[in-house]
Amino acid sequence: xxxxxxxxxxxxxxxxxxxxxxxxxxxxxxxxxxxxxxxxxxxxxxxxxxxxxxxxxxxxxxxxxxxxxxxxxxxxxxxxxxxxxxxxxxxxxxxxxxxxxxxxxxxxxxxxxxxxxxxxxxxxxxxxxxxxxxxxxxxxxxxxxxxxxxxxxxxxxxxxxxxxxxxxxxxxxxxxxxxxxxxxxxxxxxxxxxxxxxxxxxxxxxxxxxxxxxxxxxxxxxxxxxxxxxxxxxxxxxxxxxxxxxxxxxxxxxxxxxxxxxxxxxxxxxxxxxxxxxxxxxxxxxxxxxxxxxxxxxxxxxxxxxxxxx
Amino acid sequence: xxxxxxxxxxxxxxxxxxxxxxxxxxxxxxxxxxxxxxxxxxxxxxxxxxxxxxxxxxxxxxxxxxxxxxxxxxxxxxxxxxxxxxxxxxxxxxxxxxxxxxxxxxxxxxxxxxxxxxxxxxxxxxxxxxxxxxxxxxxxxxxxxxxxxxxxxxxxxxxxxxxxxxxxxxxxxxxxxxxxxxxxxxxxxxxxxxxxxxxxxxxxxxxxxxxxxxxxxxxxxxxxxxxxxxxxxxxxxxxxxxxxxxxxxxxxxxxxxxxxxxxxxxxxxxxxxxxxxxxxxxxxxxxxxxxxxxxxxxxxxxxxxxxxxxxxxxxxxxxxxxxxxxxxxxxxxxxxxxxxxxxxxxxxxxxxxxxxxxxxxxxxxxxxxxxxxxxxxxxxxxxxxxxxxxxxxxxxxxxxxxxx
Amino acid sequence: xxxxxxxxxxxxxxxxxxxxxxxxxxxxxxxxxxxxxxxxxxxxxxxxxxxxxxxxxxxxxxxxxxxxxxxxxxxxxxxxxxxxxxxxxxxxxxxxxxxxxxxxxxxxxxxxxxxxxxxxxxxxxxxxxxxxxxxxxxxxxxxxxxxxxxxxxxxxxxxxxxxxxxxxxxxxxxxxxxxxxxxxxxxxxxxxxxxxxxxxxxxxxxxxxxxxxxxxxxxxxxxxxxxxxxxxxxxxxxxxxxxxxxxxxxxxxxxxxxxxxxxxxxxxxxxxxxxxxx
Numbered sequence: 001x002x003x004x005x006x007x008x009x010x011x012x013x014x015x016x017x018x019x020x021x022x023x024x025x026x027x028x029x030x031x032x033x034x035x036x037x038x039x040x041x042x043x044x045x046x047x048x049x050x051x052x053x054x055x056x057x058x059x060x061x062x063x064x065x066x067x068x069x070x071x072x073x074x075x076x077x078x079x080x081x082x083x084x085x086x087x088x089x090x091x092x093x094x095x096x097x098x099x100x101x102x103x104x105x106x107x108x109x110x111x112x113x114x115x116x117x118x119x120x121x122x123x124x125x126x127x128x129x130x131x132x133x134x135x136x137x138x139x140x141x142x143x144x145x146x147x148x149x150x151x152x153x154x155x156x157x158x159x160x161x162x163x164x165x166x167x168x169x170x171x172x173x174x175x176x177x178x179x180x181x182x183x184x185x186x187x188x189x190x191x192x193x194x195x196x197x198x199x200x201x202x203x204x205x206x207x208x209x210x211x212x213x214x215x216x217x218x219x220x221x222x223x224x225x226x227x228x229x230x231x232x233x234x235x236x237x238x239x240x241x242x243x244x245x246x247x248x249x250x251x252x253x254x255x256x257x258x259x260x261x262x263x264x265x266x267x268x269x270x271x272x273x274x275x276x277x278x279x280x281x282x283x284x285x286x287x288x289x290x291x292x293x294x295x296x297x298x299x300x301x302x303x304x305x306x307x308x309x310x
Numbered sequence: 311x312x313x314x315x316x317x318x319x320x321x322x323x324x325x326x327x328x329x330x331x332x333x334x335x336x337x338x339x340x341x342x343x344x345x346x347x348x349x350x351x352x353x354x355x356x357x358x359x360x361x362x363x364x365x366x367x368x369x370x371x372x373x374x375x376x377x378x379x380x381x382x383x384x385x386x387x388x389x390x391x392x393x394x395x396x397x398x399x400x401x402x403x404x405x406x407x408x409x410x411x412x413x414x415x416x417x418x419x420x421x422x423x424x425x426x427x428x429x430x431x432x433x434x435x436x437x438x439x440x441x442x443x444x445x446x447x448x449x450x451x452x453x454x455x456x457x458x459x460x461x462x463x464x465x466x467x468x469x470x471x472x473x474x475x476x477x478x479x480x481x482x483x484x485x486x487x488x489x490x491x492x493x494x495x496x497x498x499x500x501x502x503x504x505x506x507x508x509x510x511x512x513x514x515x516x517x518x519x520x521x522x523x524x525x526x527x528x529x530x531x532x533x534x535x536x537x538x539x540x541x542x543x544x545x546x547x548x549x550x551x552x553x554x555x556x557x558x559x560x561x562x563x564x565x566x567x568x569x570x571x572x573x574x575x576x577x578x579x580x581x582x583x584x585x586x587x588x589x590x591x592x593x594x595x596x597x598x599x600x601x602x603x604x605x606x607x608x609x610x611x612x613x614x615x616x617x618x619x620x621x622x623x624x625x626x627x628x629x630x631x632x633x634x635x636x637x638x639x640x641x642x643x644x645x646x647x648x649x650x651x652x653x654x655x656x657x658x659x660x661x662x663x664x665x666x667x668x669x670x671x672x673x674x675x676x677x678x679x680x681x682x683x684x685x686x687x688x689x690x691x692x693x694x695x696x697x698x699x700x701x702x703x704x705x706x707x708x709x710x711x712x713x714x
Numbered sequence: 715x716x717x718x719x720x721x722x723x724x725x726x727x728x729x730x731x732x733x734x735x736x737x738x739x740x741x742x743x744x745x746x747x748x749x750x751x752x753x754x755x756x757x758x759x760x761x762x763x764x765x766x767x768x769x770x771x772x773x774x775x776x777x778x779x780x781x782x783x784x785x786x787x788x789x790x791x792x793x794x795x796x797x798x799x800x801x802x803x804x805x806x807x808x809x810x811x812x813x814x815x816x817x818x819x820x821x822x823x824x825x826x827x828x829x830x831x832x833x834x835x836x837x838x839x840x841x842x843x844x845x846x847x848x849x850x851x852x853x854x855x856x857x858x859x860x861x862x863x864x865x866x867x868x869x870x871x872x873x874x875x876x877x878x879x880x881x882x883x884x885x886x887x888x889x890x891x892x893x894x895x896x897x898x899x900x901x902x903x904x905x906x907x908x909x910x911x912x913x914x915x916x917x918x919x920x921x922x923x924x925x926x927x928x929x930x931x932x933x934x935x936x937x938x939x940x941x942x943x944x945x946x947x948x949x950x951x952x953x954x955x956x957x958x959x960x961x962x963x964x965x966x967x968x969x970x971x972x973x974x975x976x977x978x979x980x981x982x983x984x985x986x987x988x989x990x991x992x
Binding site for chain 2: 031034035036037039040044083086087088089090092093094095096097100101103104105107108111112220221222223224225226227228231234235262266271272273274275276278279280281282283285286289293296298299300301
């Protein structure tokens, strides 16, 4: 069990956990700012980003594709803002216009260019392939101390770990600005805090997290991780700091349970093949949110938690 | 070129013609149904509905196969997708109503989770049909390649039915979309009409699945509605214009797609719709960007001109360089800000108008008239010639500005 | 239409409505002065070419009908919304250099009271500029925040979630946050809107104490019947500056009629200003 677990399950689970946390952290502020669906928009435009990056560089390498995806995400954020302001259109519709158009352009370019011989297809981009990120050279827990084995870790792991750490650091450093610019933008501006820049920085951070997570787990799962853990967390507490901790816990739980259920669940039902781990992680996060909606101590808008007052 | 013209005039084969007509009808229905969503500020609900169809497709396939069928019957798959889309809709409503979460969070949660579940079910389907292509992936992005005659008929008939339903339901839906409280006061059941509206959106989504796929059907519901908003402020026209824009995108998209290789129908339809949107965004009269920029610059110039003349009248220096440039261009001041004779005359006129307004406010205790004094509206637009003469009589003879 | 030049004749700007010709120079010491301020939403000016000077050690009210640009004037002064033209001086300096000296109480309705935070958290937001991004919130500062809550009578509610407060209590929390800023100029946007009588008394007591400490208070105000009791100085606005000055001389029937037009019944005006007329 030990050796097999380290070889086949440890790295996908770690990647899943880091991806989930990296998305859930900015997600907390996005849902409080009523911008939850920016994650939806970003995860759709990742596809055109990598397609264009592939066409420009001609190679299926992670770094240029991530740069392309991040560029597309930031372009989408800017375009959404532009359509919103220029056309005086409500944010949801502006998002819908921009991300569907960019996605359509991505699919068209993909079909037009000759990418059949390389592994670059839409379904993979959407669904991810967490199961394949195994650690070949590992033969047990001892491999964690073996430099040769460590060198063969899938590249996705250090990348997502780095991005996750970056998101954690940004959240801690800008905690006060994020909090005040989210709660009371006008007051933040009156204090001289660049509230608009904070909002834009949050979206860029979300885009970077989405792109890194996409690299590992596919783009659609990213939306679930942006929204479900923070939304469930919001129903558990009335303190922002506590909410963020809860969201990290829920994200971690979703990633671990989702991976385990996807790998071993079908066996319990007598089936042979595992199901999509990324899909199962999203499903588990949905179940957690459902439970929070039914039983979360602070689930309703009024009347909840009166007892908190000392 | 010839293939394009053939396709344009429906000469490129029976299936292609049916698809083009179906796409036009679907585009029309999507555009007009999407208008209600857009006006109700719930455009992205359609995104959740679309993604929530995926588990239904997977489930329907599994059920049909386990009942001994082939599993690929389009009608069966669409029925399954409608079922889970409806469940997704109800969940969004439930979350928004029963918890403190806002609608955008509910939409995103349903979207992500249902899609995740759908992906899980697709992997189950893959292992069930080991070796054989179930082809369910085409529901992600749509595909008219290899479309059966029956599929084309489903699209054409479904498109017609949704157009019919939209025109039947347009009155109550318009009312609710524009002013739900008023509709409620008139005795309409707003919640039921909202659900009907969602049902229509769901129908469009399900019918569009095979054609454009679940990710891009959202575009057909949103883009034409947003486009139409640039061209008119009247509700019934928005619906028709959105329908026309949607229908044109659907038809042209299907035609272009049929006339060239590697032109997937869904993305082409969306890009045609997006092109119409971009043209409207920039060039629509009234609400377009170009018109707005010109209007804003004229407005800013008017404000600065007026403020500059007021400063001259009060014998204050003009502080802002832009104002000086503006007045200098009209020959009202010298480049160093000192007024010319013409400038003095204009300033005196402006100062006199200011004082006329002061009198007007005393004479007419009527907010409807004096409330229009925003500093820019010429007094001649608000009062008649003899009324202004009366103000002048009270003010005494005209005065000029003394030499500075 | 342009009137001809009449040499020697000085322009006499009408004075009936307190609209005397104003000095050009920017007052160096005034807590808040705006010059030529124009703000517009779209094609209609919300505030047009307004000059205003709010005096030190006093309480000033910004008065005018709905949609007359009262809040806009306040927010544009703070740089919260962009100006089309004009300048703002706080104690004779540009706003950016004087932010530390301003405290701001936004309209209660401008924030989401369902936000997951406590009363104490909100008050501490008033200290954010001082402590910076990562600076430690010292025990002295925390004590200060508690003290500010105490001043508005909310010390017992420090750990309550803000969504559970009444409207009056929410307003007190906002005032406590402004007090925590320890400023010299307090700008309040409709501090008495929708609050109970006890809260109104509590707020006015705090504001009067501030004035006694030598601070300047500027509030957007709605209720004409309390202007004489609460304020020393008024600024009447209806897109344009209508009048400004001490309550005794500027808060007159004539000025109010000029501000509100026909929307204010004459009998009501007589009650408000016993001197009657300009």
